[in-house]
Amino acid sequence: MEYLLVVRWLLAFAVLGGIAYPLTARIFRGFPAGGIGFSPVVALAVSTTVALWVGRVAYGDWTAWLGVGALLLVSAAALPVGVDRKALVDRRIDVGDLRGVVDLEWITERTTDPSAATSSAVVFLAAFLFVVAIRAADPAVVPVGGEKFLDYGLLRSILRAETLPPTDVWFAGEPLTYYYGGHLAVALVATLTGTPPAYAYNLGLAGAYACLVAGAFDLARAIAADRGLAERGAARAGALAAVLVGLASNLVPAIGIALRTLPDPAARTLAGLVTTGGPEAAETLLADTARFHYWTASRVIDGTINEFPLFAFLNGDLHAHMLGAPFLLFGTAVAYAYWRTPQSSIARRRGLLVGVVVPFLGTLAVIHTWDLPTLLGVCWLALAFAPASPVTLLPGGDRLRSVLRSRLDSGPLRTEIERTSGALAVTVVLGALGFVLAAPFLLSAGGQQTPALVDPADRSALGALVRVHGVFLAGFLLYLLGRFPSGRLPLVGGVLALAVAGVLVGVPAVALVGPILVLGWVASRTGRDVGFETTLVLAGAGLVGLVEFVHLSELAGPGRLNTVFKIYFNVWVLWGVALGVVLALAYARGFSVPATRSKSVALLGGVRARLPDQRAASRVVVVVLVVSVLPYAAFALGGHFAANDAGTLDATAHLEENRSAEAAGIRWLDAHATREDVLLAAPGATRSPEGLAEHPGEPGPYTWEANPASSFTGIPTVAGWDHQVGYRGTEAYYGRVADVDRAYAGSDAERVAVLREYDVRYVWVGPGERARYGEDVSIGDLRGVEIAFETDGVRIYRVDHDRLAA
Template identity: 40%
Template sequence: MTGNVSHILLDKDRLPAVTLGYETRKKPKEVTTTVTPDLIMEIGLVILWLLAFLVLGVGALPFAAWLLPGTEYAGFAIPVALTVLGVVGHLVGHLAFGWPALLAGLGTLLALSAITATRTDTVIDIDRAAEYGLVFVAGFLLIVLIRGIDPAVLPLGGEKFLDFGLLQTLNRTGSLPPESMWFANEPVKYYYGGQLVVSLLATMTGTGTAYAYNLGLAGFYATLLTAAYGLAASIARPYDVSQWAAGALGAFFVGVAGNLSTAVRLVAWLLPDWVAEVLVSTVGMEAGTVDWSPGDFWYFDASRIIPVEPQADSGFEAATEFPFFAWLNGDLHAHMLSQPFMLLTAALLLAAWRGPVSHRRLLLFVFLPPLVGLIGVLNLWSLPTALGLTTLAVFVNSDHPSALLPKRLQTTTDSRSRLYEEGSRLLLAPLVAGIVFLGGILWTFPFWTTVMVNGPSRSVTYWDQWTPLGSLILVLGGFLAAFSAYFARALWTQDNRASPTVVLTTSGSIVALATLLGWPVLGVTLPLVLVGWWLLRTDAVGFETLLVVAGAGILLFVEFVTIEGERFNVIFKPYVHVWLFWAIGTAVALPRMAAGWPTIDGANTARLRQTGTVLAIALVLVTVPYAGFALHGHVTAETATTDEVGTTLDATAYLEVLHPDEAPAIRWLDARSGQPTLLTTAPAGYRWNPKDGDGAAAPASLTGIPTVAGWDHEAQYRGDEVYDNRVADVHAMYGGDPEEQRRLLAEYGVEYIYVGPAEENAPQFEVTVDKLDAVTAAVSWEHVTIYEVDQEALDE
C-alpha cells in the first residue's frame, strides 16, 4: 500500500507554476512584512509548539537516561516522548481518540520518567541537554522559515493531499481507526502513525489542522536533526575524537546535505564543454547537463536520478530523496515522519550493543517491540529495515545471542567450532528479531486488524535490471568515498601489508570488473558487506560500521528483489534508510580519520590527519551546494499566496488566491462537525484542473469529510475492481437513472453533494441529481452549490 508520484512525470517547463511541489515565480518580488494580529497569532503558535516539543523532551529525560545508558540520551528525549505518545495514543485511541488518548500518553510518559528517575546512576547533564535543545530550536526555526514562505498543501509534487487529509480525518474522528476521506464508510487503508502523533500535538496545543500541518513538519525535522546529532555523538564516544564534531556532522549529513548531482552540475558548468561531456556521460546524466548554469537550478532534479527500469532514455526515475529535499518539498508523509524513530531504534540497539546482558534483554524484548510496532504504523516500508537492523546488531555483537536466553537454556560455545558458533548466531539472531516483530504486532494489534487486512495481494519477485553505477555514485557517492577510506584504514590496523593504497586500488578494480560484467552495484556493496562484517569482529571499528553494512545490505536487497507494480517504491522507500545509516556512519568516520586514526607502527600520523581533514572538508563542500541553491531559490522566488497574504504558516491560505471559485465552499464544509458522507467527482488524483473535470477530491482532502470515491490511490490500497465500482457509482449518483440515484445515495448514506466546476465539466456524466425531491440546495455560491440529501425522503 502506498501513495506516490510514480505515474506523474514532473517537468518544470511543462507544468503551471502553482502545480509544482511549491509555488514558484520566475521574477522575485520584494515583500514587506506588516505586523498584523494574524502574524502575532502565528508567532505565538510557533513559540507554543516549540515549547511543547521541548517540554515533552524534558519530561522524557529521566526515562531516556535510564533507557539509553552510555549514549547521548538527551538527543533522544523528544523521540522517546513521541514514541510513548504514539504507542499509547494509538491503543487508547481505539476507545476514545483526542484528549483521552493524549492524556493517557502524557500520563504514561510521566509515570515512566518518575519510576526510572530513581533507578539510574546517570546524572542528567543540564548543559548537554541545553545543547541538544539548541539543535532542536535551530532545526525547528529553519523549517518554519521555509514553510512560512510556501505553506501550501497542493495536490501535485508530492503527497500533501493524502497527508493533510489523514490529519483532517484524525482530527474529526472520535475513535480509531479514522474513516477514509477518500473511501467513505470504510477505515483508512494507510499507515497513519505520523499524522496521529501530529494530531495529538495539535490537540495538546489547541491548534487547527491548517497550522498543525506545517508546525508538525518543523517539529519532526528538528527531532530528526537532534536524534542524528545524538546518535553520531553516541557512537563516537569510545573514540578519541570530538563528540561535538561527530554530532554536528551527523546533523549536517542527515538534515542538510544533498546528493552529488548539484555539485556535478556546478563542476560541469565550470569545465570546458568537451571535459564536461565526459564527466556528464560517465555519471549517466542527461547530455543537456553540459548546458546547465546556476540559473537553471530546480530543486526537484536532485530527487530523481536512479531509473526505475534501467534502460536507455527510460525517462522515469524513482525518488531517491534525502531529508532536506523532503522537508523543502513539504509533504507530511510517512517516509519522513518515521525517520526520527528509525534513528531511535538504532540508538536502542547501540545501548543494547554496549550494555550488560540484563539491560540488553530489557531493551530488546520489552522496549524495542512497541517502538518497532509504532514504526509499522508510521511507515510499513520501514518495518523490515528496523527488523533487519535488529538482526544484524544481535548477530555481530561480541556476546553470543544465546546470552539473551534464560540461563538454563544457554549453552557454552567455548568448546564448539567456529562453524557451530556462526551457525547458531545465524539461527538465533533472526529468532530474536522475530520475537521483537511479534511483540510489535501485539503492541499495535488494532492497526493490523483494521487497516492492514483485506488489501490487494502483491507478489515478490526477482529483479534482473541493475542500477547504473553513475546513478548510484550521484546519489550516494559522497558516503561511499568516506567508507572506502575508512575501511581501508581499518584493514590496515589488522595487516600492515594492507595499506590504504593497496586496499583502495583493489576495491577500484573489483568495482570496474563488476561494472564490465553488468553488476555495478554488486561490485560496490558486496565488498562493503563482507569487509564490514569481518571488521565488526575486531576492535578497530564499532556501531558506525554496522550501519554501513546495514545500508549496503539494503542496496543489495533492492537490486535483487521487487514487488509487483511497486518498483518505484521498492527503490524510493528503502533508499531513505540507506541515506540515514550512511550519513551517521560518515559523520563518525570522518572525525576519526581527521584525528589521524589509526595509530600503528610505520604510519605517518600527520599525513593521515591531513588526508582525513581534506576528505571531510571536501565531502561537506560537495554535499552542501544543494541546500544553498534550494534555499536561495525558495526564499527569493515568492509565491502567489505570499504575494497576496504575506508570510504565513496556514497550509490552506492559497485557496482564496489560486482557487477562489471553490474556496468558500471548502471553507463551509470544513466548518461542519463530524464526518458526514460527501459526494465529489471521481476518479481523482494529482491534478486540480476544474476546467478539465479534475477536482482532486479537494473538498474531501482539505476537510477530512469523507467522499464516496476520492484519489485513485484507493485502487492500490483496496484493489482496482473495488475502486472502479465506486467510481461507477459516483457517476451514476450524479447523472444516472433517478431510481438508481436514490438507491445509491441511500446505500452510501450521502449527506452532501458537491457540484463545482470539476463536476460541471466532468466528461463522464451530466449532473441531474439536483432534480431529485430528496436533494435540496444547502448553500450556493456563483460557481459551487452544495446540496443536502434527505435520507428519509429517498424511500418515498
C-alpha cells in the same frame, strides 16, 4: 506570522521532552546528556502508543491528555527507587526540596556530559525554526508535486475521528488502511497546544524535522564519544551527522557545478559518461546550476524516487516516511544502547529489547510500516556485532554457548554460528512479538503487496548509483580500508576484483556496496578499530544491495519505485549518522590507523616522505566530502525564498487568493458537516468504467479539481484519488468510481440508489465535477436533494434521506 503558535509548539516539545527525560536517561544510560535529544521522540512514542490502543475503543481530545498522563506514569516508574515518586505524582514538590526529591547522582551516572544538553536543545531549536522559515515562505497544501492533499486529509480525518483507525477520507465508510501513526502524533500535539489543523500541518513538519536532526546529532555524538573522541570531537561528529541528515544532498548539483567549469564539448562528453542516460540526461545534469530546480536531484535512478530529507521537507509533504524517520532513528539508538551494554548486564539487555524495542515495533508499524524491516535489520546487526553474545539472551543461553564452544573449534564458523545465527534467532523472536502488537493494523492494512524479483533491465546504473550514494561510499571505503594498515595491497586487489565482478554480472550496486559489506564485516569481526558506526554502514549497504534483487510488487506504484523510494530514505538517515562519526574520526585521527613496518611500507617510504601529513590530508578530504553535498541546500533554499514569501504558516490561506469559490464552499462544509457525514464528489480517477463521464480522464489525481473538499475538511468522500487502487484493489476502487459516475450522470433511480447505499449527506458540484460530467451537471432535481450553499463556482447539495426519491 503566527509566532505564538511557534512558541506553543516549542514549549510543548520542551515540556513533553522534560517529562520523558527520566525514561530517556534510563534507556540511553551513558549517552552524553542522557540522550536528551531523543526525549521528544520518546514522549511522542509513548503518547502515540497509548492513543493507538485506547483509540480503538474511543478517541477524542481527551486522548492526548491521557497520553501525557501515561507518559508521566512511565517516566515516574523509570526513576530510581530512592526518588519519592509519590511526591512527584502528588506534585508536593518545593523548589527548595528538589535536591532531596530527585536523585542527582542517578541522573549524573546516566549523563556523561550534562552541559551537552544545551547543544542538543540548540540543535532542536535551530532545526525547528529552519523548517518554520521554509514553510512560512510557502505553507500551501497543493495537489501537485507530492502527497499534500492526502496528508492534510489524513490529519483532518484523525482530528474528526471518534475511534481509530479513522474513516478513510477517500473511501467513505471504510477504516483507513494507510499508516497514519505519524499523523496521529502531530494531531496529539495539535490538540495539546490548541492548534488549528491548517497550522498544525506545517508545525508538524517542523517538529518531525527537529526530532530527526536532534536525534542524528545525539546518536552520532554518543557513538563518537564511545570511540574515544573528546567532548569537542564528539560534538563535531554530532554536528556533521546533523548536517548530513538534515542539509546534505546527493552529488547531482556538485557534479553539475564541476562539469560546467569545463569546456562545453568536454563537459557534455563527461556528463554522458556519468549519467549513461543519453543526451537528455546529460543536458539535465549540466543544467542543474544554470536552470536549477530542486526536484531534479530526487529523480536520479530511472524508474525510482531517490529522496533525501532536505528535499522532502523543502517539498513539504507531511508524509509517513518523513514522520517515521525520527522514530526509526530512535529505534536505532536503542539498538546502540543494547550494543554498548556489557554481557553481564543481561537484565538490561533483555529490558531494552523486550521492554522497549518490542512495544515500539508495534507502534512503528502504524507510523511507517516500511521502517519495520529496516529497524529489525539494524537490531540483527547490533546483536551480531555487539560485545555481548546474543545467545546469552535466550533461555538456557549460557549452556547453549558452552555446547557450541565445546563442539566447534575456535574460528570464523563458530563465531558466525554463535553471533550471526544467534542474533538472527533473537531478531526473529523480536519480530514475532512486534508483529503480534502490530497485528490489528497489519492484518487490516491494504496494499496487496507481494515480493518480486527485480528485472535485470530495471537495476540501477553505475553512474546513477554514484551520483546518489557517492559521498557515503567514498567516505566509508576510505575509512574501512584504513582499518587494515598491513597487507593492504591484496585486500585492495580483492575489493577491485569484487567491484569488477559486480559490473560484469550486470549488478553495478554489487560493485559499490559489495566491497563495503566485505570490509565492514571483516573489520567488525576481527577487532579492526571499528564500532557501531560500521554496523550502520553495513545496514545501509545491505539495503542498497537488497533492492537491486527484490522489491514489493504493488498497485500503488510501478515496478520497484516505492521500494527504492522508502528504503533509500532510511539508508540516508542511517548513513548520515554513520558518516558523521566516520568523518569526525578521520578529522581527529586520519582515515588510516598507523601501519606496522613492512616491505611495502619501506618501498613507499620515500614517496610517503614527500606527501602531506596523513591527518592533514584526511582533513582536506573531509572538507571536500562535506562541501560536495551542500550546493543543493544553497541553490534550493535560495530559489525557495526568492520565489515565495507567504509570511504565514496557514496551509489553507492560499485558497482565498487562488481558489476563492472552492474556499468558501470548503469553509461552509467544514463548519456544517459532522464527523458522521459522507460527501459525494468526482473521483480523482483517470477513466470511467461504464463510460458515463463526459470526460473520463478528468479530473485525475494531482489536480486542484480532484477532491479538494474532502482533503481540506476530512469529511470522507465516496471515491477519492486513484491512490486507493493501491490500498483497496482495482476492482473495489473502480466499482466505487462507477457508482459515483451513476450518481452524477446515471438515471434518477441509479442516482438515488447510490446516495442511499453510501448514506451521502452532501453532494459537491464544482470545477472537477463539471470537467468530468459536463457544465450542466446537477443533482438538485431529485426530491430530498436541495442546495445548501452556493457560490459562483461551487454548489453544495444537502440530502434528506427521509424525503429522498427520484
